[in-house]
Amino acid sequence: MTKPSIPKGTRDFMPADVAKRNYIFDQIKKVFTTFGYVPIETPTMELLATLTGKYGEEGDKLLFKVLNNGDFLKDANKEALESLQSQKLVSSISKRGLRYDLTVPFARFVVMHQNEISFPFKRYQIQPVWRADSPQRGRFQEFYQCDVDVVGSDSLMYEAELMQIYHDVFRSLGLNVNILVNNRKILFGVAEAAGIADHFMEMTIAIDKMDKIGRDGVIAEMLSKGISETSAHHVLDLMSKKTLDELKEAFANSETGQKGITEVENVFALTGESVPNLVFSINLARGLNYYTGCIFEAVLDATVYPELKMGSLGGGGRYDDLTGTFGMKDMSGVGVSFGAERIFIVMEELGLFPENTAKDIDVLFIALDDESHLTGFKWLYQLRQAGVACDMYPKATKMNKQMKYANDRKVPYVAIIGESERISGSVSLKNMETGVQQVIPFTGLLNTPVSDWV
Amino acid sequence: MTKPSIPKGTRDFMPADVAKRNYIFDQIKKVFTTFGYVPIETPTMELLATLTGKYGEEGDKLLFKVLNNGDFLKDANKEALESLQSQKLVSSISKRGLRYDLTVPFARFVVMHQNEISFPFKRYQIQPVWRADSPQRGRFQEFYQCDVDVVGSDSLMYEAELMQIYHDVFRSLGLNVNILVNNRKILFGVAEAAGIADHFMEMTIAIDKMDKIGRDGVIAEMLSKGISETSAHHVLDLMSKKTLDELKEAFANSETGQKGITEVENVFALTGESVPNLVFSINLARGLNYYTGCIFEAVLDATVYPELKMGSLGGGGRYDDLTGTFGMKDMSGVGVSFGAERIFIVMEELGLFPENTAKDIDVLFIALDDESHLTGFKWLYQLRQAGVACDMYPKATKMNKQMKYANDRKVPYVAIIGESERISGSVSLKNMETGVQQVIPFTGLLNTPVSDWV
Numbered sequence: 001m002t003k004p005s006i007p008k009g010t011r012d013f014m015p016a017d018v019a020k021r022n023y024i025f026d027q028i029k030k031v032f033t034t035f036g037y038v039p040i041e042t043p044t045m046e047l048l049a050t051l052t053g054k055y056g057e058e059g060d061k062l063l064f065k066v067l068n069n070g071d072f073l074k075d076a077n078k079e080a081l082e083s084l085q086s087q088k089l090v091s092s093i094s095k096r097g098l099r100y101d102l103t104v105p106f107a108r109f110v111v112m113h114q115n116e117i118s119f120p121f122k123r124y125q126i127q128p129v130w131r132a133d134s135p136q137r138g139r140f141q142e143f144y145q146c147d148v149d150v151v152g153s154d155s156l157m158y159e160a161e162l163m164q165i166y167h168d169v170f171r172s173l174g175l176n177v178n179i180l181v182n183n184r185k186i187l188f189g190v191a192e193a194a195g196i197a198d199h200f201m202e203m204t205i206a207i208d209k210m211d212k213i214g215r216d217g218v219i220a221e222m223l224s225k226g227i228s229e230t231s232a233h234h235v236l237d238l239m240s241k242k243t244l245d246e247l248k249e250a251f252a253n254s255e256t257g258q259k260g261i262t263e264v265e266n267v268f269a270l271t272g273e274s275v276p277n278l279v280f281s282i283n284l285a286r287g288l289n290y291y292t293g294c295i296f297e298a299v300l301d302a303t304v305y306p307e308l309k310m311g312s313l314g315g316g317g318r319y320d321d322l323t324g325t326f327g328m329k330d331m332s333g334v335g336v337s338f339g340a341e342r343i344f345i346v347m348e349e350l351g352l353f354p355e356n357t358a359k360d361i362d363v364l365f366i367a368l369d370d371e372s373h374l375t376g377f378k379w380l381y382q383l384r385q386a387g388v389a390c391d392m393y394p395k396a397t398k399m400n401k402q403m404k405y406a407n408d409r410k411v412p413y414v415a416i417i418g419e420s421e422r423i424s425g426s427v428s429l430k431n432m433e434t435g436v437q438q439v440i441p442f443t444g445l446l447n448t449p450v451s452d453w454v
Numbered sequence: 455m456t457k458p459s460i461p462k463g464t465r466d467f468m469p470a471d472v473a474k475r476n477y478i479f480d481q482i483k484k485v486f487t488t489f490g491y492v493p494i495e496t497p498t499m500e501l502l503a504t505l506t507g508k509y510g511e512e513g514d515k516l517l518f519k520v521l522n523n524g525d526f527l528k529d530a531n532k533e534a535l536e537s538l539q540s541q542k543l544v545s546s547i548s549k550r551g552l553r554y555d556l557t558v559p560f561a562r563f564v565v566m567h568q569n570e571i572s573f574p575f576k577r578y579q580i581q582p583v584w585r586a587d588s589p590q591r592g593r594f595q596e597f598y599q600c601d602v603d604v605v606g607s608d609s610l611m612y613e614a615e616l617m618q619i620y621h622d623v624f625r626s627l628g629l630n631v632n633i634l635v636n637n638r639k640i641l642f643g644v645a646e647a648a649g650i651a652d653h654f655m656e657m658t659i660a661i662d663k664m665d666k667i668g669r670d671g672v673i674a675e676m677l678s679k680g681i682s683e684t685s686a687h688h689v690l691d692l693m694s695k696k697t698l699d700e701l702k703e704a705f706a707n708s709e710t711g712q713k714g715i716t717e718v719e720n721v722f723a724l725t726g727e728s729v730p731n732l733v734f735s736i737n738l739a740r741g742l743n744y745y746t747g748c749i750f751e752a753v754l755d756a757t758v759y760p761e762l763k764m765g766s767l768g769g770g771g772r773y774d775d776l777t778g779t780f781g782m783k784d785m786s787g788v789g790v791s792f793g794a795e796r797i798f799i800v801m802e803e804l805g806l807f808p809e810n811t812a813k814d815i816d817v818l819f820i821a822l823d824d825e826s827h828l829t830g831f832k833w834l835y836q837l838r839q840a841g842v843a844c845d846m847y848p849k850a851t852k853m854n855k856q857m858k859y860a861n862d863r864k865v866p867y868v869a870i871i872g873e874s875e876r877i878s879g880s881v882s883l884k885n886m887e888t889g890v891q892q893v894i895p896f897t898g899l900l901n902t903p904v905s906d907w908v
Binding site: 003004005006007010011012013014015018019022033034035036038039040041042043044045046047050061062064065066067069070071072073074076081084085086087089090093094095096098108109111112113116118120122123128130132142153155157158160161164168270272274326327360361373374377378380381384385387388389390391392394395405408409 | 457458459460461464465466467468469472473476487488489490492493494495496497498499500501504515516518519520521523524525526527528530535538539540541543544547548549550552562563565566567570572574576577582584586596607609611612614615618622724726728780781814815827828831832834835838839841842843844845846848849859862863
């Protein structure tokens with residue numbers, strides 16, 4: 001018998017981890033709800049026709065494909081079979097894949113249910129996704145995503161409220177973040193000003209790597225993509241401008257660039273004091289190419305956490321054509337996501353989970369004889385009916401064995417019942433932290449909130 | 455462009471459905487928690503080595519298998535490929551499958567984490583599972599299961615508390631159920647008394663179909679399995695006994711049968727008045743063959759709902775060897791599950807979801823001009839900070855368009871802001887149900903709980 005295991009890159013979640021993750025999600029959901037976003041859920045499996053081609057060539061390779069059921073070889077591509085061409089064979093033996101992100105399923109959902117929902121449609125979605133990436137420390141093949149989007153309006157009101165959501169969520173979690181904002185139109189303005197509008201995407205992808213490869217690396221990448229040295233340096237020169245006002249002059253001849261500036265200014269005007277940590281950052285590029293307007297990223301405030309190295313805790317932006325690939329045009333949307341895995345790690349490291357997040361029971365009953373066990377079991381139910389989380393060791397076995405169980409479960413109180421307690425209708429309540437032990441009537445315990453127990 | 459769709463047997467969940475399902479799960483979790491059960495989660499994909507052979511030959515066929523990534527044909531079974539034998543090929547091109555239930559992953563979890571958990575280990579698990587069944591009305595390929603189990607003790611205390619959990623959960627959901635209890639040892643006693651101990655499993659499977667095929671059908675099935683006519687009639691004769699006392703006599707020569715009776719009696723003694731709807735039912739068999747002691751089923755009380763035809767809303771029992779297949783012996787456990795899909799349908803049909811379960815926002819702001827829109831957006835944030843779920847139409851467009859949006863979102867109140875309201879710092883609050891409309895200062899709105907709005 002081999003030792004059982006689980007697929008690489010996947011995880012079992014122990015009770016404390018489930019509780020902590022749910023704490024994060026509950027805080028997030030509470031904010032989403034006050035902002036008028038409602039939850040949807042989509043199936044784990046989507047048709048490969050829906051998923052394929054949406055995440056680039058690399059993404060297609062990382063899709064988990066589900067084998068058709070039954071005699072799947074019956075309809076298999078014979079030529080691919082004979083020549084052992086795996087990738088060519090796939091579509092004939094697999095028609096379903098696992099959800100790779102929440103954006104494509106959301107687009108598919110909007111198109112399929114367009115007659116059942118009212119636009120602007122504000123939804124959030126918190127579900128796991130799967131990617132066949134090589135697992136690394138902190139990178140898994142199964143992980144939760146948490147997205148909040150609104151589609152069906154191009155109003156900047158939504159950019160502004162999403163910034164308020166970022167601010168409110170991270171504040172509620174106790175995390176100090178800066179929220180970086182830029183605009184794809186500003187980046188296009190930079191490209192136009194540098195005379196490389198036709199290399200906009202290559203420029204954006206290069207800029208996106210600034211943190212990793214530095215100024216020289218970005219220039220080298222631009223050169224390798226056919227951008228001239230003059231233009232590359234012009235781009236970097238523009239990127240050194242820190243304020244919107246400095247850029248305005250440079251965008252004298254770029255209508256798009258000016259529009260981008262106006263959009264970002266409007267977001268600042270709309271958020272005002274409600275999002276004091278919103279920061280314009282021209283270096284923010286966000287590699288994915290479907291964004292068309294404002295782009296965002298939430299990063300830890302390095303002045304507060306100089307020691308903590310962690311990438312962004314979330315990001316997002318405006319996309320003008322979410323659903324076009326499914327045949328529904330002109331559906332503008334904007335959304336952000338929360339990097340639940342990273343938020344978890346950071347909160348764990350900073351000790352930000354409230355002490356009782358992973359609480360098990362409040363009290364464990366310990367019976368010293370069989371009759372006391374029966375009495376204890378009855379009391380247990382009364383206490384549970386009162387909403388107190390409690391439990392009992394299953395047998396009136398040796399005291400130290402029962403106390404070990406209480407310790408293993410990190411129980412704050414034990415209620416010991418022996419003959420004398422039973423006869424007097426009492427328990428010996430022991431505070432496991434202070435060691436204080438006192439005999440109190442069970443009815444007293446029942447009528448006292450746990451927070452008032454000594 | 456073809457219309458996008460989702461795999462057969464899967465579903466998108468609209469916001470109201472997510473909210474209702476979460477209402478059920480929240481009620482269930484609240485009870486689980488007071489009884490000292492803690493949540494775990496296991497990966498969506500398990501190794502096929504873990505899953506295969508655990509659900510019978512039929513079950514193996516219903517497993518969704520995930521294709522290995524990359525050049526999966528490289529290691530494919532050449533013989534199976536050439537002879538086009540799909541089932542023979544599977545294990546060489548797929549090493550992962552989707553979770554089929556929560557029991558096998560739990561057993562695997564217990565074995566893998568045996569040194570991190572304390573026994574008795576009480577866990578609950580609420581996650582989707584996947585089965586390649588032919589989809590039918592009410593039967594899906596992806597659906598939630600909700601299991602609660604304790605392993606590492608054979609104490610009947612746990613049988614008793616699981617019955618209390620059934621009782622408390624269904625009461626909290628507003629459903630009147632009967633909880634049927636039987637014991638596999640009693641069924642073995644029946645087999646012994648009828649002289650067919652060697653046909654115990656065949657007899658049990660036949661009895662399990664009583665509701666579907668009737669007495670004659672059960673007898674016919676037993677005959678077809680090599681049970682004599684005399685024995686078959688003897689079984690049915692014993693099955694007609696309604697009380698434990700009647701059975702005791704018949705079990706004079708069956709030690710196992712007597713033990714089963716004692717166990718059920720003890721469960722009744724332990725639960726007492728706390729589970730008034732616990733009913734002994736000798737007809738209860740539960741087809742799956744891993745149960746070894748008490749077995750349970752929760753069914754709607756037909757006297758309360760004579761019109762509602764619905765199978766069991768949950769079931770479970772004692773199994774003496776959960777983890778043996780993974781090399782860990784003598785791990786007795788007992789658990790029950792809740793049929794979340796059926797509970798949802800029944801509650802929907804009976805109108806048992808609280809009115810505000812699927813509530814969206816409390817109030818929608820409607821601005822009549824651009825300046826009022828800016829004012830409204832500021833007020834919106836203040837109201838959200840006060841915990842009120844609210845929203846605003848993205849533009850100061852025509853009143854009727856904004857009112858239509860409010861109606862579509864079933865908003866209970868709209869707060870209209872035109873020039874006069876803005877200047878006086880007020881809104882015209884309209885109750886969408888009563889039609890009552892009144893001008894009130896925004897600060898008044900902010901300081902009044904929504905439940906007190908007129």
